[in-house]
Amino acid sequence: MIPGLEPVPLRELQALGSVRDWEFEGHLEDLETLTPVRGRLxxxxxxxxxxxxxxxxxxxxxxxxxxxxxxxxxxxxSTNELIWLGDREASEAMAEEGLDASALEGLVECLDPRGDFEPERWVFEQLSLQLPAVNFCGDACPGIPQSLKKEASSSELPAVDPRWEALLTLRSAVDEL
Ligand SMILES: [Zn+2]
Structure with missing residues (x-):
């Protein structure tokens, strides 16, 4: 939990009538990080x-x-996002606001206007989107470890199905107990 990023009722933000500003530093519950998450919202x-x-x-x-x-x-x-407050289907109301629902690719999020805005969850989601789909340590990557390479070449023989191999390993581990 990042201190200060507690959920805030949307009605409270509405009553505020101005921009709510958070500066924060701390660790997220659902994303393990080496350094604290720092930022501003x-x-x-x-x-x-x-x-x-x-x-x-x-x-x-x-x-x-x-x-x-x-x-x-x-x-x-670094994100700038509009979150629709109300029903996702309320495109008529969106049109009244001068917002074209079909043109609003970015406006996918929507919140119940009687609910809360959760700043910490928002930060978590934005950072999660930045996680690489493939983890690659860089150009200096030493490549596939030798031990795994050996396993890979031996499995080319018509040997044990790798799924069974895991079981065999488990069994021999149990035998050693
Ligand atoms: Zn690597």
Whole structure:
């Protein structure tokens, strides 16, 4: 939990009538990071939409998919997002606001206007989007570890199905007990 980023009722933001500003530093519950997440978040209630602008950065430790070594990767996000307050289907109301629902690719998020805005969740989601789909430690990657290479070449023989191999390993581990 990042101190200060507690959920805030949208009605409270509306009553505020101005921009709510958070500066924060701390660790997210659902994203393990090497350094605290630092950033700033601004939210403004504009009737039917909540405009959220945020900057956040941190460093995560990832495991390379190739060499299996751990490596650090900086994650940062700079996002400007409009969150629709109300029913996703309320395109008529959106049109009244001068917002064209079909043109609003970015406006996929929507919140119940009687509910809360969760700044910490927002930061978590934005940073999660920045996580690489493939973890690769970089050009200096030493490649597939030798031990795995050996396993790979021996499995070319018509040997045990790898799924069974795991069981066999387990069985021999149990036998050793
Ligand atoms: Zn690597």
């Amino acid at each position: 601004l939210a403004e209630h504009r009737g039917n939409v909540l405009e959220v602008r945020g900057l956040a950065k941190t460093i995560v430790t990832l495991c390379c998919d190739r060499c299996l070594n751990q490596f650090n990767r900086a994650l940062s996000t």
